[in-house]
Amino acid sequence: MEELxxxxxxxxxxxxIIALIAxxxxxxxxxxxxxxxxxxxxxxxxxxxxxxxxELIVHGIGIxxxxxxxLVVTLLALPIIMLMTATINASIERLAYRPxxxxxxxxxxxxxxxxxxxxxxxxxxxxxxxxKAVEPVLPRTDLVFFPSGAAWFGVDEMxxxxxxxxxxxxxxxxxxxxxxxxxxxxxxxxREASGLMGIxxxxxxxxxxxxxxxxxxxxxxxxxxxxxxxxxxxxxxxGLLSFTAAVMGGIGNLTGATLGGLFVGIVAAMSDRFIEAxxxxxxxxxxxxxxLIFRPTGLLAEQQSERA
Amino acid sequence: MTEAVRAPRRSIPNPLAGxxxxxxxxxxxxxxxxxxxxxxxxxxxxxxxxxxLPWPGTAVLVVCATFAILALxxxxxxxxxxxxxxGYVAFYAIGxxxxxxxxxxxxxxxxxxxxxxxIAVAAAAIFGVMLGxxxxxxRGDYLAIVTLGFGxxxxxxxxxxxxxxxxxxxxxxxxxxxxxxxxLTGGNVGINPIDPPIIPIPGPWxxxxxxxxxxxxxxxxxxxxxxxxxxxxxxxxxxxxxxRAWMAxxxxxxxxxxxxxxxxxxxxxxxSLGASFSGFAGAFTGAYNTAIFAETFSYNVSxxxxxxxxxxxxxxxxxxxxxxxxxxxxxxxxxxxxGDNIVNDPMHNLGVATGQQILADFKLTTYNYLLFGIVLVxxxxxxxxxxxxxxxxxxEMHGVGIAAEVTGATGDELTAxxxxxxxxxxxxxxxxxxxxxxxxxSTTTGPEAGT
Numbered sequence: 104m105e106e107l108x109x110x111x112x113x114x115x116x117x118x119x120i121i122a123l124i125a126x127x128x129x130x131x132x133x134x135x136x137x138x139x140x141x142x143x144x145x146x147x148x149x150x151x152x153x154x155x156x157x158e159l160i161v162h163g164i165g166i167x168x169x170x171x172x173x174l175v176v177t178l179l180a181l182p183i184i185m186l187m188t189a190t191i192n193a194s195i196e197r198l199a200y201r202p203x204x205x206x207x208x209x210x211x212x213x214x215x216x217x218x219x220x221x222x223x224x225x226x227x228x229x230x231x232x233x234x235k236a237v238e239p240v241l242p243r244t245d246l247v248f249f250p251s252g253a254a255w256f257g258v259d260e261m262x263x264x265x266x267x268x269x270x271x272x273x274x275x276x277x278x279x280x281x282x283x284x285x286x287x288x289x290x291x292x293x294r295e296a297s298g299l300m301g302i303x304x305x306x307x308x309x310x311x312x313x314x315x316x317x318x319x320x321x322x323x324x325x326x327x328x329x330x331x332x333x334x335x336x337x338x339x340x341x342g343l344l345s346f347t348a349a350v351m352g353g354i355g356n357l358t359g360a361t362l363g364g365l366f367v368g369i370v371a372a373m374s375d376r377f378i379e380a381x382x383x384x385x386x387x388x389x390x391x392x393x394x395l396i397f398r399p400t401g402l403l404a405e406q407q408s409e410r411a
Numbered sequence: 412m413t414e415a416v417r418a419p420r421r422s423i424p425n426p427l428a429g430x431x432x433x434x435x436x437x438x439x440x441x442x443x444x445x446x447x448x449x450x451x452x453x454x455x456x457x458x459x460x461x462x463x464l465p466w467p468g469t470a471v472l473v474v475c476a477t478f479a480i481l482a483l484x485x486x487x488x489x490x491x492x493x494x495x496x497x498g499y500v501a502f503y504a505i506g507x508x509x510x511x512x513x514x515x516x517x518x519x520x521x522x523x524x525x526x527x528x529x530i531a532v533a534a535a536a537i538f539g540v541m542l543g544x545x546x547x548x549x550r551g552d553y554l555a556i557v558t559l560g561f562g563x564x565x566x567x568x569x570x571x572x573x574x575x576x577x578x579x580x581x582x583x584x585x586x587x588x589x590x591x592x593x594x595l596t597g598g599n600v601g602i603n604p605i606d607p608p609i610i611p612i613p614g615p616w617x618x619x620x621x622x623x624x625x626x627x628x629x630x631x632x633x634x635x636x637x638x639x640x641x642x643x644x645x646x647x648x649x650x651x652x653x654x655r656a657w658m659a660x661x662x663x664x665x666x667x668x669x670x671x672x673x674x675x676x677x678x679x680x681x682x683s684l685g686a687s688f689s690g691f692a693g694a695f696t697g698a699y700n701t702a703i704f705a706e707t708f709s710y711n712v713s714x715x716x717x718x719x720x721x722x723x724x725x726x727x728x729x730x731x732x733x734x735x736x737x738x739x740x741x742x743x744x745x746x747x748x749x750g751d752n753i754v755n756d757p758m759h760n761l762g763v764a765t766g767q768q769i770l771a772d773f774k775l776t777t778y779n780y781l782l783f784g785i786v787l788v789x790x791x792x793x794x795x796x797x798x799x800x801x802x803x804x805x806x807e808m809h810g811v812g813i814a815a816e817v818t819g820a821t822g823d824e825l826t827a828x829x830x831x832x833x834x835x836x837x838x839x840x841x842x843x844x845x846x847x848x849x850x851x852x853s854t855t856t857g858p859e860a861g862t
Contacts, residue, residue, distance in 0.1 A: 138552050202792045209495050210791050212552055213721060216497075216714060217787025224781035231769045232777065339710070343563070346556065385567045388560035395557050396545045 105249045109256075110376040111369060116260045118368020119267040120329070123322035124345035125352070125360040126274065127192075127315035133291040133355035134311050136208075140215040141195055143342025144222035145316050147335060149188045149323015151229045154333040156180040157238040168238045174262075177240045177328065181266070184324050185317040191222075192316025193309050201305070219338070226335035234334040241328040263329050270321055271361055274314065278357060287311055291355065343384070344371065347391040353401025362403065447472075447635060451628040465748035467740050469627040473699065474743055476634040477692050479735035480641045482719040483728065484688025487645065489717070490726030491654060492681035493661030494547070495555040497713050498562025502686040504708035505538050506531040506693025508569055511602040511703050524608035528694045535690020536683045543682035547675065562713055570705035573598015601704035605697050608633065623701050630699050637695060638732070641688055645728055648684070657681050711780065715742075718783050721790050724797025733799050742779050750775030 124146050131139045157177060160166050166173045199218045203211040241262060245254035278284040289297040290307045298304045326341070327333060334340075348367040352359020367387060374383040394402065451469040458466040467475070481503060488496045509531040513522045522530075546557045576590035596602070607623035614620075622630045648654050656677045659667035668674050697703045715738070723734020754775045762770025790797070 136552075138556065199788050199792070206791070206795065209493075209551055209555075210795055212495065212555060213717070214788050214791040216717070217784040217791070220714070220780045220784030221788070224778050224784065227777065228769065231772070343560065350553075350556070381567070381571050385564050385571070388564050391560050392546070392557050392564075395549060395553055399549060399553060 105251065105253055105255075106376065108249075109253075110372045112256050112260065113376075114369030114372030115365060116256075116263050116329070116368070117372060118348075118365035119263060119271070120322050120325050120364075121341065121345050121348050121368050122271060122361040122364025123267055123318045123325070124341055125348035125364045126271070126357060127319050128346055128349040129352070129354055129357060129360040130287075130311050130315045132349070134287065134294075134308060135200070135204075135211070137200065137211050137215065138346070139200075139315070140212070140342075141199075141218035141222055142192070142315060142319060143345065144219050144226065144338035145188050145192045145195070146319035146323050146326075146341060147226050147338035148191060148222060148229075149184055149320035150327040150333055150337055151226055151323075151335075152184045152187055152320070153177070153180075153324040153327035154230065154237050156184065157240050157327075160240070161238045168240060169242060171242075173238075173240045174242065177324075178262075178266075181321060181324055185320040188320030188323065189313040189316035192319065193312040195222075196309060196312040201308075223335060223338055226338070230333050230335045232335070234332055237327050237331050237333050239331055241331070259329055263325050266321060266325050270318060274318065275357060277314075283307070283310060340384075343391075344387055347387055347394075350391060351394050351402050353403045356401065356403060359401055359403045363401070366402075448632075451631050465745050467744040469631050470624065471740065471743045472736075473624075473627060473631050473634050475736045475739040476631070476638045477696055477699075478716065478719060478739050479638050479732045480634075480692040480695075481689055481716050482723070482731045482735045483638075483641050483645050484685045484692070485716050486685075486720055486726065486728065486731045487648065487657075487688070488681050488685035489720055490731070491649065491657040491661065492678055493551075493657075494678065494681065495551055495717075496558045496682075496685070497555045497710075497717070498558035498560070498565070499685070499689055499716055500708050500710070500712040501542075501558075501562040501565035502535040502539060502689035503693040503696070503712065504565050504569060504705075506535045506690030507697035507703045507708070508596065508602075508693075509534045509690070510694045510697040511597075511605050514606040514698065515602055515604065517597060517602045521606055524606060524694075524698050527698075528608075528691070531690045531694035532687045533690075535693065536687040539683035539686025540679060543679045547678045547682060559710065559713070562708075562710060566705055566708045566710075569596045569708070570598060572596040573600065573705075596705070597703075599705065601702055603702035605701045605703065607698050607701055622699065624699055634695060634699070637691065641691065642728060642732065649728065653677065653680065714780075715783070718787055720797075721787060721795075722798060724800035725795075727797060727799055727801040730797050730799030730801075734797070738783075741782075742776075746776050746779055746782075 124143065127142045127146075128139060131137060131142065157168075157173075160173055160176050160180075161168045164176075166176060195218050199214045200211045203214055241259045243257060243259055245257040246261065247255045247257075249255050278287060286297070286302045286307045287310065289300070289302055290304055290311075294304055297307075322341075326337065344367055345364065348363035349360045350363070351366060352361070352363030354360075367390075370390065371383050371387060374380075374386045378386070450472065454466060454469055458464075481499070485496060485499050488494050488499075510524070510527050512518055513520050513527045513530060514524055515521070542558070542561050546554060549557060572595040575593050575595060577588045578590075579586045579588065607621050609619050609621050611619040616626070616629070620626070620629050622633045624630065656667065656672045659670065659672055660674055660677060664674055719734040719738050720731055722738060723732070724730030755773060758770050758773035762768065762773060
């Protein structure tokens, strides 16, 4: 029973990270009907920037890696990292997708695959070919224990939740309650009509990419700290998990992406714990294919007729 | 929209132009075939005579030809039927593993490669149908993701089944059904050796001709023959009733269905035929390398084949073959040569000087996909029809399709004459006569073609 609860906790923690990335897919798909293949690689660049930030903090400034101060300074770098990934994501849209806005449907998708490879190779150039440890900035102290005395979860999990949940809530508020959020929803519904109503469509699309990129950067920071690793192929690994989450929640649906992320995180954690880690990807991808075949509008599916 | 298409002033094409063109093409083809047949024999003297140039070795050409077969196969799916398949490598892996299972000591089965080849083709085709039947109703980009997932699943399953234990749960007695630690697929270590194709004709080469990487020249002739067969079949398919049905679906699925085309069967045929060519190439690769490893069948291979098609010209048989040879030549011969001779050393010195380990370890070949990624983006934006497109595709991509149909002239002639000032379709932006040409209208899969 304790094992199950612990696996569930890890699942929820991972699920929140996956949800942050999945929302990026869902936002962009909602507005452009484009699967932004490069999105996960923007996230990977977020982990790279975090790695450089920790290097700077620990070796440049000389703050001891496992001190509270190091953690606080790293978390202060979060807005900068988010800004960087946001800018990259918006620039990609400008460079590689906007010229293809009226092209056949598969053209921007192929362009996105190309961008994904470009970013992946930039990551390779920045991070090197192998998986290596990031400075242990995040303390691993166990906080909460089971009645039997075994550890349940610790400071690291709490910080993941502390970063991801406020961001998810802030996005929800932004899309639901602000003028710009309204413009995004309108553009997602009908781009042409929104343009006629005076919404600056290009600006709205750029804003969407900025937000998606920022969230991906935040996910990058959390992953680099929580997993304590840097790797240029994190994009592909987390990308497919997150895309699965976005599809499960019904692509274009923000709440769906969050719930989908949690679901995928929990399934992956259960498979890691009770089957074998090497089969986890197979299970998640099979789930993705099954959902697309039987429920292409997602598990939450309100009737979104033209969306799938 | 009534006067959107202006009739050109001069629209009678020169009938002799076509004949000259055909004769010219026959000559070019003959030259290429002769060059291909002779090249392995003159490669050594050639590279000795002019060592300063990055001549491709025969082994590189074998890889080029293998990828040309793969690209021709994917071209049926992507180019003819307009379905984006990002997991094409799966069928390549299935073909290769079928060969490995049936012609190696792994299971102790040694069937002649000439028979195994067809079993591998059939296996790949069956998996193509199995994947395609439930998923082909999905819209284009969803299909891309499903196939991508399938490609990853196949690779992981082949890797993981090298060490598998299946047992009942403890409360059911815990009996071991499979294993413990059964090795079905060789896992990470792969399957090695695999029997290469053999023709028992004695000669100066020994008791029989062995088509493996120990004998690249013989293998080159074999793969060239396989490529020729593939090319011929693809050409006949393109010009067949089935080929026209594929293209009709690609252009407008709803209209195609209204014309009486069974879209499900037709798309499924494209998928399984494409898959079978991938299995064909896989059977050759496995036997030629006499070894296979699960990790070689990665997502990158699928994307490489997609890039070949985009570069060569989607739907154009000739373009796809040229694209395969050009891209794999760059990947396997030109980049290593540039790296060894020009780029790596200065980067290494720079890395040592600045203390950057990553630059000190710099190898140009590591970054091949950076180049390919850039090529993909630039091609989509600047030249979506590819470098060697079919005349029709070219006209269509540049938005002169209707004018060409009306006048019977090719897009080339029309644009060359500069007689069309404005072509607009219902859903296309109005062309700016002074600005760049309008973006092509939705031709592959419109948003309304979804289910």
